[in-house]
Amino acid sequence: MADDQSLFGIHGTALALRSQRLSILASNIANAATPGYKARDIDFSRALDLASRGSSVDQAANDAVAYRVPVTPSLDGNTVELSTEQTEFAENAVQYRTTLSFLQSRISTIQRALKGE
Amino acid sequence: MTVARPMNVFDIAGRAMSAQLVRLNTTASNLANAGSVSSTKEGAFRALKPVFETVSGGPGIATVGVSQVVQSDVEPVKLHSPGNPLADANGDVWQAGVDTSAELIDMVESARQYQNNVQVLQTAKTLTLDTLRLGQ
Numbered sequence: 001m002a003d004d005q006s007l008f009g010i011h012g013t014a015l016a017l018r019s020q021r022l023s024i025l026a027s028n029i030a031n032a033a034t035p036g037y038k039a040r041d042i043d044f045s046r047a048l049d050l051a052s053r054g055s056s057v058d059q060a061a062n063d064a065v066a067y068r069v070p071v072t073p074s075l076d077g078n079t080v081e082l083s084t085e086q087t088e089f090a091e092n093a094v095q096y097r098t099t100l101s102f103l104q105s106r107i108s109t110i111q112r113a114l115k116g117e
Numbered sequence: 118m119t120v121a122r123p124m125n126v127f128d129i130a131g132r133a134m135s136a137q138l139v140r141l142n143t144t145a146s147n148l149a150n151a152g153s154v155s156s157t158k159e160g161a162f163r164a165l166k167p168v169f170e171t172v173s174g175g176p177g178i179a180t181v182g183v184s185q186v187v188q189s190d191v192e193p194v195k196l197h198s199p200g201n202p203l204a205d206a207n208g209d210v211w212q213a214g215v216d217t218s219a220e221l222i223d224m225v226e227s228a229r230q231y232q233n234n235v236q237v238l239q240t241a242k243t244l245t246l247d248t249l250r251l252g253q
Contacts (some may be wrong), residue, residue: 022244026126026237027179030133032230034169040177065177082233093240100247107252
């Protein structure tokens with residue numbers, strides 16, 4: 001883990017957390033029609049903070065999970081609002097890609113250094 | 118229900134898609150039987166409804182499954198139709214208890230939610246492939 005940290009910095013952890021958040025948001029979308037289901041989400045900055053203080057990625061993600069507060073609660077107790085979930089999902093996907101491109105540039109920097117170009 | 122390995126996005130969206138497909142199938146059979154008649158109230162068709170249930174796959178992660186399919190409480194409608202060969206002594210038949218407009222709304226809703234899950238699957242697939250190509 002320590003080697004990962006020195007090579008990829010915070011981006012390795014961020015990518016793992018983004019992937020965890022993708023699963024949680026996918027769970028919310030999957031349960032959009034389940035009565036009584038409570039939507040959840042990761043507080044990303046809190047999770048990243050916990051992970052950079054030494055928690056494992058899984059532990060940090062679990063500790064930062066919280067229930068979403070619905071804008072308009074529905075009668076069957078389900079708190080999934082598809083508009084919110086889809087926006088968050090799309091945003092998270094874009095941020096995952098952003099982290100990927102940070103990692104990509106780090107990798108090409110190292111490759112260039114190794115080849116001595 | 119426990120899954121041996123941790124549930125990933127593909128499990129979540131895949132199982133949600135099959136649950137929505139069960140819902141779409143029940144809607145189709147309800148609509149197909151909407152006009153059917155029977156000579157007794159008990160024998161008349163009643164709409165079938167799937168019961169969705171959250172299937173947990175670890176903290177914060179959950180997919181959905183169909184726990185059972187139940188009969189709805191929409192009552193069959195009594196029609197006076199003496200010419201019908203199924204009519205009872207009073208000349209009445211019982212028409213299937215199906216709320217056609219509610220079924221159509223259900224159909225559109227489950228189709229939309231199926232599409233949402235397909236979209237989730239597609240995004241997850243693209244991101245995974247992009248991650249695989251890292252460093253190339």
